[in-house]
Amino acid sequence: MLIEKYTEGISLKRSVDAGTAEQRKAVQEIIANVRKDGDQALYNYTETFDQVKLEKLAVSEAEIERAVSSISNEAYSIITEAAENIRSFHEKQLRNSWMTTKESGTMLGQKITPLDAVGVYVPGGTAAYPSSVLMNVLPAKAAGVKRIVMVSPPGKDGRLSEAVLAAAKIAGISEIYSVGGAQAIAALAYGTDTIAKVDKIVGPGNIFVALAKREVFGDVAIDMIAGPSEIAILADESALAPDVAADLLSQAEHDVRASSVLVTTSSVLAEEVALEVEKQLEKLPRREIAEAAIRDYGRIILCTDIEEGIHAVNEIAPEHLEIITKDSFEVMAKIRHAGAIFLGRYSSEPVGDYFAGPNHVLPTNGTARFSSPLNVDDFQKKSSIIMYSETDFRENAEKIAGFARLEGLEAHARAIEIRGVK
Structure with a gap:
């Protein structure tokens, strides 16, 4: 890895993959066809892209139960315990509606309402990501979302991953469909005969899924367009090199652009x-991917002191930040930009990916400067409540009407004055 001295203005921001013109056009066509042909388009695209001829889109309760019985007791127990940790963490994020009453009788407040329906996209095919199920479903559950639907592309056998279905069962969802890609995003956004539309779509996917989420945004909400994974480790002489190297590689194996x-x-x-x-690269199963990522996006930045290191980290605004220093809590207090912060030797990044409880859906590519991890707030909306008393109305009406006229909005002013105040 390249070792370099810190210089002001450091940035690891990589260009966001906006896809090629051909990919964007293909996604637009897929969405248009799903809106026009509904379920039939989903069957056709599944056969074309996944080489699977499905007889139905919905995954039955029997299929879910078969998947649960097929995985080992140990795997089921691990997923269950991880789910409990994630559920417990996100339940602590819940906020309540509130009201305040002034002596004049005016009442002001905020009403918090869960979204009606959320769609969760889970990558599939040759991969299995039960952690994606838990991290996207359980915050929505904690928020009180009544309808949560999961979509995932089938494997060559026409089935979804057993681990993914088991995670769905543990997370408490049963509305699941064997469909993936841009066509699944279109179905969630606009609905078909089989799949009713949702209000928000969350979950990771390939470039076609990301482009489809961009296209439907505005008709539905989305979580984020995530970039390649990233980790920054802020360490002093107390850190152990094997630990640090292993954690750097834990992200490098994700993607050649990590x-x-x-x-x-x-x-x-x-x-x-x-x-x-x-040394560790030599024995890594995903060596080619990790090696390319380390070569192109791996760096070691040498700072004169810990304050300079903190400044460097805040400039990077990493998705994952590990702090392995003698005074990690003091250092953490000075960090302003990071998606998730891991403190100490035993808080390796995979602890957060799978088991500890905080969400692993995090802002990437420097967006931690203004974005947060996926959380309960992402699955709720807030309505302001105003019940103005006659006392406050009469006291402030002239000022309100005057403000309206400052903006040239005469009808606004008259709406106040028609109530008998001039």
């Missing part, structure tokens, strides 16, 4: 980590 960065005050650690990364 970013893995060590920010350190120790030149000794920098050299040791550079060597350790090369």
Whole structure:
């Protein structure tokens, strides 16, 4: 890995993959065809893209139960315990509606209402991501969403992953459809005879899924357009090189465009980590992917002191930030931009990916400057409540009408004055 001294204005921002003109056109055509032909378009595209001729889109309760009985007791127990941790964490994020009453009788407040319906996209085919099910479904459940529907592309056998279906069962959803890609996003956004439309779509996917989410945004809400995964590790001489190297590689194996960065005050650690990364790469099953990511987006940044390191991290605004220093809590207090912060040797990034409880759907590509992890608020909406008293109305009517006329909105002013106040 390249070792370089910190310079002001550091940025690891990578260009967002907006797809090719051909990909965008293909996605637009898919969406248009799903809106026109509904279920038939879903069957056709599943046969074309997934090489599966489905007889039905909906996954039956029997299929879900078969999947649950097929996975090992140990796997089921692990997913169940992870789900409990995730559920417990997100339930603590719940906010209540509130009202305040002034002596004059005016009442002001906020009403919090869960979304009616949410669609969760789970990648499928050759991959299985039960963690995606838990991280996207359980915050929606905690928020009080009544209808949660899951879509996922089928494998060559026409079935969804057993682990994914087991996670869905544990998370408490049963409305599941074997359909993926841009066509699944279109179905969720606009509805078909089989799949009723939703209000928001969440979950990761390939470039076609991402482009489809862009296209339907505005007709429905979406979570985010996530970029490649990234990790920054802020460490001093107390960190162990094998730990740091392993955590850098845990993100590098995701994608050839994943970013893995060590920010350190120790030149000794920098050299040791550079060597350790090369050593661990040799035995990594996904070596080609991780090697490319480390080569193109891996860096070791050497800082003169921890304050400079903190400044560097805040400039990067990483998706995942590990702090492995002697005073990690003091350092954490000065971090302003990071999606998730992991403190100490035993808070390795995969702890958050799978088990601890906080959400692993995080802002990427520097967007942690203004964005948050997926959370309960993402599945609720807020309505302001105003019940103005006659006392306050009469006291403020002239000012309100005057403000309206400042903006040239005479009808606004008259709506106040018609109530007998001039």
